[in-house]
Amino acid sequence: AQSVTQLGSHVSVSEGALVLLRCNYSSSVPPYLFWYVQYPNQGLQLLLKYTSAATLVKGINGFEAEFKKSETSFHLTKPSAHMSDAAEYFCAVTPNSGGYQKVTFGTGTKLQVIP
Amino acid sequence: DTAVSQTPKYLVTQMGNDKSIKCEQNLGHDTMYWYKQDSKKFLKIMFSYNNKELIINETVPNRFSPKSPDKAHLNLHINSLELGDSAVYFCASSQSRGQYETQYFGPGTRLLVL
Numbered sequence: 001a002q003s004v005t006q007l008g009s010h011v012s013v014s015e016g017a018l019v020l021l022r023c024n025y026s027s028s029v030p031p032y033l034f035w036y037v038q039y040p041n042q043g044l045q046l047l048l049k050y051t052s053a054a055t056l057v058k059g060i061n062g063f064e065a066e067f068k069k070s071e072t073s074f075h076l077t078k079p080s081a082h083m084s085d086a087a088e089y090f091c092a093v094t095p096n097s098g099g100y101q102k103v104t105f106g107t108g109t110k111l112q113v114i115p
Numbered sequence: 116d117t118a119v120s121q122t123p124k125y126l127v128t129q130m131g132n133d134k135s136i137k138c139e140q141n142l143g144h145d146t147m148y149w150y151k152q153d154s155k156k157f158l159k160i161m162f163s164y165n166n167k168e169l170i171i172n173e174t175v176p177n178r179f180s181p182k183s184p185d186k187a188h189l190n191l192h193i194n195s196l197e198l199g200d201s202a203v204y205f206c207a208s209s210q211s212r213g214q215y216e217t218q219y220f221g222p223g224t225r226l227l228v229l
Contacts (some may be wrong), residue, residue: 032215043119043205043220044158051215088156094215100170103218105158 002027004074004091006106014114019063019078021109023091026072033074034092034103035065044090050074052096061085086113118142119221121206127227128196136191136224138206146170147189148218149181150205158205164189165211196228 007022025031032051036044048059055067061084065076074091091106119140128134140147148171149161163171164183178194189206203223209216 034217038156041223043207043222044218045220046217049215049217090158096215100163100165102160102163102171102173104160108156108158110156 002031002093002095002104004033004093004104004106006089006091006109008109009107010110010112012112012114013081015083016080019076019081019085019111021076021089021091021111023065023074023076023106024072025074025091025093027093027095029096030067030069031093031096033065033067034094035059035063035074035076036090036092036105037061038088038090038108040087047076047089081111081113083113083115086111119206119208119219121204121221121224123224124222125225125227127229129229130196130198132196133192133194134196134226135193136204136206136226138189138191138221140187140206140208140219140221142208142210142219144208144210144219145186146209146211146216147183147186148207148209149189149191150207150220152203152205152223154202162189162191196226198228201226201228 003026034049035047048057050067058064094103146165148163152158162181167183206221207218209218
């Protein structure tokens with residue numbers, strides 16, 4: 001079964017510092033991968049997704065992620081953190097195959113931005 | 116202009132009661148989902164419907180019964196509520212079966228069972 005592991009349930013960065021949120025996937029075949037963000041008391045919103053095209057994926061709000069098959073990773077980065085980036089971030093995976101496939105979410109990483 | 120809406124937003128009820136949560140999407144999508152998010156923010160899929168047909172049915176107590184009257188609506192009925200049912204329930208929708216399609220989430224229904 002597909003799964004993702006998010007290292008670090010809490011990450012704190014200073015405003016203006018680099019944001020790095022880690023995600024590793026478990027799959028014998030490169031899957032589809034997603035990053036979603038959840039602001040307090042809201043639903044999830046897609047930041048970006050990897051669908052077997054370019055390995056460097058750019059998303060909304062200045063975020064990007066790089067798919068690295070050799071490391072089975074899909075880490076999320078942003079060069080300079082803003083206060084508005086404080087939220088919960090979820091990595092998610094779904095198989096790159098046919099049929100009815102579900103999306104499996106990681107356990108989430110809470111990002112705190114310190115002024 | 117809300118894309119995916121859920122009602123109610125908050126639901127506080129006693130153990131043993133029966134309650135329903137409604138979801139509607141105006142995005143023209145053909146697939147809808149119910150997710151449960153627990154107190155530790157862990158998000159788990161419960162059900163998925165594609166064109167009103169149940170396509171994903173995870174290991175969920177049969178006290179939970181989804182119903183999709185049409186492609187734009189997916190409701191969740193819960194019988195005999197238990198303390199462990201307290202969570203945030205999210206509805207979502209996507210075009211097609213959601214393999215690589217973006218899922219659009221509603222604002223959530225916060226259920227508290229006393």
